[in-house]
Amino acid sequence: MRKLITAMLALLVAGAVFASGAKEQGTVAAGGAGTAGGGEKKTVTIWSYWETVKHQETLAKVCKDYNASQDKVEVVVKYVPFADFKKQLSIGAVAAELPEIVIIDNPDHASYSAMGIFADITDKVASWPGLSQYYEGPLNSCKLNGRLYGIPFGSNCLSLYYNEDMLKAAGAVPPKTWDELKDVAAKTTKGNVYGFGISSLQNEEGTFGFLCWLWGTGNTSFQIGNAGGVKALSLVRDLANGGAMPKEVINWTQGDTMNQFISGNLAMMVNGPWQVPTMRQQAPNLKWNVVQLPVGNVPASDLGGENFGVIKGDKVAEALDFIKFATDAERIKTYINDFGYIASRKDVAATQFTNDPVMKVFAAQMASAQPRGPHPRWPEISDALSLAMNESIIGIMTPEAAAAKAQKTIDAVTK
Incomplete structure (x- = not known):
């Protein structure tokens, strides 16, 4: 009360x-x-x-x-x-x-x-x-x-979009696992083209994307300070550090990510079905398709x-x-x-x-x-998760340190 x-x-x-x-x-x-x-x-x-x-x-x-x-x-x-x-x-x-x-x-x-x-x-x-x-x-x-x-x-959810021509040119097929995602992203990164992108803003929009990875380890929305949380943060850190994902994703909305994809600057992106009508209208000649998200430990997407x-x-x-x-x-x-x-x-x-x-x-x-959460104080939890993701992508914290920091914030809210 x-x-x-x-x-x-x-x-x-x-x-x-x-x-x-x-x-x-x-x-x-x-x-x-x-x-x-x-x-x-x-x-x-x-x-x-x-x-x-x-x-x-x-x-x-x-x-x-x-x-x-x-x-x-x-x-x-x-x-x-x-x-x-x-x-x-x-x-x-x-x-x-x-x-x-x-x-x-x-x-x-x-x-x-x-x-x-x-x-x-x-x-x-x-x-x-x-x-x-x-x-x-x-x-x-x-x-x-x-x-x-x-x-x-x-309802809607997130899945993986891919450029058919770019993957074909790299001799790759759509990834089904996290390891395959990193491999295909690296193979399709060339010149001004990055292999992968996802909206990673430090807000609810960024959390919306990151939770696919966190849940994919088997963790809940409230667990990040364990091995699963470190694994999820390491995935986005590795994609950025390896050059397959631009660190600028921390400033990209879902719409920005789509625009990068249809402009030919991304080989793959995570996004939702609400982008489909716009993509079909604005890029009618682009050859692209969608598959379910690559799996870590368990299948997961954000609702x-x-x-x-x-x-x-x-x-x-x-x-x-x-x-x-x-x-x-x-x-x-x-x-x-x-x-x-x-x-x-x-x-x-x-x-x-x-x-x-x-x-x-x-x-x-x-x-x-x-669903995200659910929790009465979800905005505070969401902020901690998206901050940990940002800190890992740009490298100001290790995944281990970012995970521990976020877990401390979440525990203060939930316990």
């Missing part, structure tokens, strides 16, 4: 400008006529940070279809910019100005569950058909201490995507009714591809991308994708 109060006070100070945020964002009446008058319908508001027009249009259609399917609830969507989303959600909890549903980045779900914002829906959805069809990773991202506080919306979080309050039943509608298997099939997401349900994912071999690789990779 003391940690909760401290967190709330800190967030309240940081977000004193809440009134200029979500309340001023445009509200979309997904049913077309806005909230029904005369108190006939209860209003359920969804907060979403999606700024892509296609995403907004697709979500609005799902809500419109739900509104037309019954006469008790009107769902409306409120756009809140991603940069403000977490602050406004935190301050909204203090000010009692929250929606009924939020679409939330999956690593943040546990933090807000611990703050008491989300309703425990474990027993309410236990009998839902298809609940067992969810991939373990996405479903676990909705949990805290074994209890369920949301339902996965859609991205969003969840439906149900706000604790007097409209939990109405919120869940909409979510049950939206997450029906047949209905998901009608919209999930428009988001460029892999369905979090295995039965739906199996039907996606039947004529798209690239996206099928990402769908198969989902079986080894894990």
Whole structure:
């Protein structure tokens, strides 16, 4: 409780400008006529940070279809910019100005569950058909201490892209193990071309990539100070020290990494399926493909995507009714591809991308994708992990020293 109060006070100070945020964002009446008058319908508001027009249009259609399917609830969507989303959600909890549903980045779900914002829906959805069809990773991202506080919306993960011509010229094939990754990266490094690249920023984006290696040793998100953590950090250190990966990756976003790849400056990169449409549009003549990530000790990838979080309050039943509608298997099939997401349900994912071999690789990779954390203080843990990765890549610390330092920080948070 003391940690909760401290967190709330800190967030309240940081977000004193809440009134200029979500309340001023445009509200979309997904049913077309806005909230029904005369108190006939209860209003359920969804907060979403999606700024892509296609995403907004697709979500609005799902809500419109739900509104037309019954006469008790009107769902409306409120756009809140991603940069403000977490602050406004935190301050909204203090000010009692929250929606009924939020679409939330999956690593943040546990933090807000611990703050008491989300309703425990474990027993309410236990009998839902298809609940067992969810991939373990996405479903676990909705949990805290074994209890369920949301339902996965859609997911993505990371896999390995490679330039077919560059690997062929080097007499190499896509790597399946870490040793093969280092070997192929070295063979394809030539002139201005580096063999491998991955976003390694010292933030959540960098952690997102690094965890594939950490988990690949069999470690959890909270273990780095052991032999497995040193092994993961040594992998990125060796790639950089050997010249197969530029040390500039510590400044590259995932978009930067993609741009380097389609410009012909990288033979291989780790990235997600959201890059596929852009690559096909911007580099139609580039010969590239995707395979699952090389394996260390165990297969691993990082889970991205969003969840439906149900706000604790007097409209939990109405919120869940909409979510049950939206997450029906047949209905998901009608919209999930428009988001460029892999369905979090295995039965739906199996039907996606039947004529798209690239996206099928990402769908198969989902079986080894894990959620970051989850932990109420995940941002602090993430910062320690990405810092250790950065320090190892640029060489200001040995992997052993960086691992020990990060573990000390993580232990202070988790113990």
